[in-house]
Amino acid sequence: MTEEEFVVTPWEVEGHVDYNKLMALFGTEPIDGQLLKRFERLTGSIHPMLRRSLFFSHRDLNWLLDRYVAGEKFALYTGRGPSGHTHLGHLMPWIFTRYLQDAFDVDLYFQMTDDEKFLQKDPLSLKETKYFSYDNALDVIALGVNPKKTKIFINTDYAKTLYPIALEVAKRVTFSAARAVFGFDNSTNIGMIFFTSMQSAPVFLPSIIEGRKVPILIPCAIDQDPHFRITRDVAAKIGYYKPALIHSRFFPSLLGFDKMSASIPETSIFTTDTPQEVRRKIANAFTGGRTTVQEQKLLGGVPDVCAVYQYSFCLFEEDDARARKLREGCLRGERVCGFCKQELADKVVTFLERHQAGREKAKDHIEDFIIRD
């Protein structure tokens, strides 16, 4: 793979992603200044993740806001493939989703695809993916989603509800259409071929529950878009709205851009990590720094390739002025990596201390959020 090449599917992100090319390839639209202003008018502010283009692309967002303005409440739908513990990269879209829930006062449907991860990952059992579904749900709850308006469901525990809806999708998706979107081959198992139907099903669930056509907004990393292209094709055929989407970039890896794999623990900070683990991982992180302090002072650092800077930019520095100062200090060679790492580690440890307390509290009221058959 050359530097210009990259692959983005729901199960694989490889290479250095060019997000403009990806939008053109997927056929999505950029979030432009006009759309940001519309958000500001409707909600009173622009979330930092929007301002910073961490959420950068969409489908039918103007249509969704039209419906909202016309008095049609939408519902949010997002989810998680529970293949292990949650890492900070997973939290990014969930934090944004929680903000959307608050800003628009809407329901959130949160899917745990224990079936998908079991089918996709050879050594994982269904018992394990269900275990991680419950574990990951604690993270969602700890972020402060609205207990009255959030429904978390695990696919195998909610199959009596979801499977019939998934059948309505599956009947209308040919093998060749699915292959074109996901790149399946002869060795793909037949569960993975069907699975996209289960990810589509919750798009239609609120409409079925409420007995009206409910507009849906799906905040997700852009690698999940292919599933919902399928859903959108089917939606009109079965008499529902096409879901709108808002897409995030991928969260940076601690070891640099081309090593996004969450299956290498050292590339990610998990919400279950101890302060020692956090500090060790950040100490080993890939930065945009030079080999010596002298060179750093002379040439300046490269924050745009620096995992430590990206972490701050994505999650740990909401103040724009301070973020700019951080970036410019690095570019001018006034900051050294050790200092930035120390600063980030302190912030992450503080954040996780609070988040882990939230996870503990969530254990007592998880059942307020879970829906099952």
Added chain:
Amino acid sequence: MTEEEFVVTPWEVEGHVDYNKLMALFGTEPIDGQLLKRFERLTGSIHPMLRRSLFFSHRDLNWLLDRYVAGEKFALYTGRGPSGHTHLGHLMPWIFTRYLQDAFDVDLYFQMTDDEKFLQKDPLSLKETKYFSYDNALDVIALGVNPKKTKIFINTDYAKTLYPIALEVAKRVTFSAARAVFGFDNSTNIGMIFFTSMQSAPVFLPSIIEGRKVPILIPCAIDQDPHFRITRDVAAKIGYYKPALIHSRFFPSLLGFDKMSASIPETSIFTTDTPQEVRRKIANAFTGGRTTVQEQKLLGGVPDVCAVYQYSFCLFEEDDARARKLREGCLRGERVCGFCKQELADKVVTFLERHQAGREKAKDHIEDFIIRD
């Protein structure tokens, strides 16, 4: 398609089926005299459908009887694709299944594949296939299956139980394996590709419920064998017994061998037909008779291609001597078609009168048989 060609898949039976070729093609074994004697020793008799080779082929039946003799109770598993009303052809394997349940005093798991028929048949809705599931269940119950030992389930109503088991199958079946068995192509919908996993799931259900490896015997028409070839491949990999099978021939069409389609009402007698409908359909049936009574007396009829004779042979003349007399009378030209049709119509009308009363009674205690999530 020439006279020698035929196609047999779970969704299509076309041409004049050569059962010996089919056994060779599918890799199943014939039910021979030794096996019949073993049945007689174990159950005290040989059921007419076995004697007459209406059930003619099997997989691992000797192994299953070995387990039975060694004290391991097996369970029966069969089912129905509920795309419409039940016809007499569907009853044939169910009557045999009921006999097996009685003879061996075992549990019967009966699957209604409302998902499959919805996915396969374009105009059918899930509401319709579920409606026919309940309707068809009345026929199963009316045949006298044991209420204490029979569990009837409709896939979409039992998906919370079945879907996780189906996933264990699906994970272990590649697209190319499924395509090789079923002949899928690019236009096959992704639900149909997955569906075989749902048909496999009940094979493992008794083992999961009872917490021991339960041997399974599946009585079915031989077109269903491909599904269970897949199941058998997977069974060992997930620590269960391979299911044994006993295969029936296809029930004759009223309009002759090459018109098996149950979607043409005139080819089949439905359990919901009125006496008038029964008599009209039988009056129009294809027979092995000659064009004139003179020719019939001179040349004799051809019972082996006669739908009326086949109906008697399969379901309406259990007495071997009388069946032989019927056949020989026809061959010698002593019988004319009108007489045979009258005789058969009387028998079918009498049978259906009793069966329809059984269906009515079944409505009051159907819930004793149905299991759902």
